[in-house]
Amino acid sequence: MTNDEIRFGTDILKQADVLATFTEDAPRVTRTYCSKEHKLAGDYLIGLMRDAGMSAGYDAFGNIVGRYEAGVPFAPVVMTGSHQDSVRNAGKYDGLFGILSPIACVKELNRQGKRLPYTLEIVGFGDEEGVRFGVTLIGSKAMAGNFDPAWLEKKDANGVRMREAIAAFGGDPDAWQSLDRRNEGHGEVVAFVESHIEQGPTLLNENLALGVVTAIAGATRMTVRVTGLAGHAGTVPMNVRQDALAAASEMILFVERHCRENGSLVGTVGRIAALPGAINVIPQDVEFSVDVRSGDDLMRRSAIEAIQAEFSEIAKRRGVRVEANPYFELNAAPCDPDLQQQFADAIAAQGIPVRHLPSGAGHDAMEFPKVCPIAMLFVRCGNGGISHHPSETMTAEDADIATKALLHFFENYQPRAFVASAAQRVDRS
Amino acid sequence: MTNDEIRFGTDILKQADVLATFTEDAPRVTRTYCSKEHKLAGDYLIGLMRDAGMSAGYDAFGNIVGRYEAGVPFAPVVMTGSHQDSVRNAGKYDGLFGILSPIACVKELNRQGKRLPYTLEIVGFGDEEGVRFGVTLIGSKAMAGNFDPAWLEKKDANGVRMREAIAAFGGDPDAWQSLDRRNEGHGEVVAFVESHIEQGPTLLNENLALGVVTAIAGATRMTVRVTGLAGHAGTVPMNVRQDALAAASEMILFVERHCRENGSLVGTVGRIAALPGAINVIPQDVEFSVDVRSGDDLMRRSAIEAIQAEFSEIAKRRGVRVEANPYFELNAAPCDPDLQQQFADAIAAQGIPVRHLPSGAGHDAMEFPKVCPIAMLFVRCGNGGISHHPSETMTAEDADIATKALLHFFENYQPRAFVASAAQRVDRS
DSSP states (O other): OOGGGOSSHHHHHHHHHHHHTSOSSTTSOOOOTTSHHHHHHHHHHHHHHHHTTOEEEEOTTSOEEEEEOOSSTTOOEEEEEEESOOOTTOOSSTTTHHHHHHHHHHHHHHHTTOOOSSEEEEEEESOSSOTTTSOOOHHHHHHTTOOOGGGGGOBOTTSOBHHHHHHHHTOOGGGGGGGOTTSTTSOOEEEEEEEEEOSSSHHHHTTOSEEEEEEEOEEEEEEEEEEOBOEETTTSOGGGOBOHHHHHHHHHHHHHHHHHHSTTOEEEOOOEEEESOOTTEEOOEEEEEEEEEESOHHHHHHHHHHHHHHHHHHHHHHTOEEEEEEEEEEOOEEOOHHHHHHHHHHHHTTTOOOOEEEEOSOOGGGGOTTTSOEEEEEEOOOGGGOOSSTTOOOOHHHHHHHHHHHHHHHHHOOOHHHHHHHHHHHHHO | OOGGGOSSHHHHHHHHHHHHTSOSSTTSOOOOTTSHHHHHHHHHHHHHHHHTTOEEEEOTTSOEEEEEOOSSTTOOEEEEEEESOOOTTOOSSTTTHHHHHHHHHHHHHHHTTOOOSSEEEEEEESOSSOTTTSOOOHHHHHHTTOOOGGGGGOBOTTSOBHHHHHHHHTOOGGGGGGGOTTSTTSOOEEEEEEEEEOSSSHHHHTTOSEEEEEEEOEEEEEEEEEEOBOEETTTSOGGGOBOHHHHHHHHHHHHHHHHHHSTTOEEEOOOEEEESOOTTEEOOEEEEEEEEEESOHHHHHHHHHHHHHHHHHHHHHHTOEEEEEEEEEEOOEEOOHHHHHHHHHHHHTTTOOOOEEEEOSOOGGGGOTTTSOEEEEEEOOOGGGOOSSTTOOOOHHHHHHHHHHHHHHHHHOOOHHHHHHHHHHHHHO
């Protein structure tokens, strides 16, 4: 592809470069919820939205909302977007690409004077990463009716409450219920679609620019405690040891093997500690974490059961004790098959083989299944798939083709059933 | 066995109880080199030695030395003993039993008016554990000619140099060369024998009170560094991961398996750390320790080679890097076959099946092979074989039978070759 053929990608990457300058700790990129930099990034995005022909502004929680009104009356709403905030020392595309790419689509539609059979709303969620208050997905939770007002009292590292931060930003923390898109008054939301950098290496390794997400994975997290018996490294023969670390090693390898052999699973042991932790003492107490994810909740739950059963077997055989109790569970958010097919068509229209893949990471879209069908488009992540890191990369070519595919989706999406339903409602009124 | 038959065991355990009161942190037992408590314990032991019919006092390094002179002229010396110092929060028998038991033997010989064809020296080494100055086996190193005078400048936690501590104790740090028993003037040392609590469960598990040590194990220690690639726990598929902790787990299990399958080896991974150490991040850097011991140096060296080779294989297969470099190596101290046989005879004379076993822990005896043949008698350790811990136990029955076996050894040992050699030397003069 020559540079001449790039219609959107170059501009989008330049916009991402500008947004990266709105950071709390330059030259690193860090932008948290309701910060000064959130405001700078929001004002910039609102400017881009207006320039693209949209009405735009902040909602009561500092979410950035732009509307491109439908070309027909009583039209439903299709929402798209992603988050404006970042982790500490972040890359430039996680979240922001999913705001910039649809703005480019609307700008093109507007340039052509083309309206859609639905109102397109683009949202820049104020918070997804949860860095400031330890609550993730604040923006999408509020909009999807999953917000717990008790979170308003959570404090950041400086003791500032979320309630105070939202008010200082110019928002209204007590208006959280008004954001719930399941309520009347906003227009009926018939789909939420999100474009996002993959944050993994699957598309990169398969030399594909785009992919259709099948589901946002559910997750189970456990803390595992193995209790053996300490002993002198020199004096206790191998066959009578109750070595907690050797037992844990076998368990860790089982997590890996089970997840490797079972398609859609990923399983990770990221933390481990062994006590007493001396070179010449057999470990007595080992604690480690297990994180298992899958787009398929049944498969994840049966994996957790298999892991717990095997851990018990290993412990029994080795004469150690094990506790492996889940303390966190999140169900998968499956993507709508019909919307997946429409994204597949949009990808195929770019001349690219269609790859379906699950999302192991969480995204704003995962909050919306209670509101409407969801779907996600993944864009290739360079540098081995690294994300949440300054070396996260996306090429202008990929940004471009992803935007063309998204535009193809917007141009072809037909909210038939919901138009009828909206019409019926009007009829009843 | 009824209590009436215990001739030595009850007294020895009472003496050990008294010695446990000479501690730096009561109610715990901690007694370090050249401390006030070293002096109290030494004075008590010297009293016991004199009461048993020996001449006794401190040498220039604070070692407690008692002599029971031979019944013949030009007699060589048999040395026995163990250490008076302890680890922090120690048990009561590690070290001390090897001083108290031979004192009980001499007391009995003296009661019978019996002299031996050699001078019996009992030594209470000032330091074996190395707690105060980070140098282990100070007493036996000095006596065996393995002392490095640079160690005199080592400081304890309060900044006191070893040199100053020895002088304050009433010793003479610069007299270290005079302690070397390879020098003329002390009498020729023809054997060093040590009685010691096993500090492991082998005799306990086999229901045996005593065992003959085949060798004091040699050891190799390595620090192993595994370098993989960090990644998001949700987004990196299992088959492209370079998980440093999964690789390390496989390595840890290989150490265990290899040592389990190869008779005299023990191998321990006591320390492990994984970075970045987050629940949702694949570990990139893992560091762990490996401690391998064996009474057979060739087997230990070939185990280290096998471990290094397998670690490389595992790393290659998993796409991670590994460094596994030994930073400490100590050769085994084999026990003399003839002395082992004499201890076996002494055990058999108590009506006990003879068990030979290696010592995985280090002991004072290991410093003496350059001076003379060595041997060790192991005594059953209760409570699962736990030692270096307050719950270390020895029964009065076991203390008794161990002392009877040691006495049998002393009464039957004939230093023939060396008597001849001493006589020849006199002839030449």
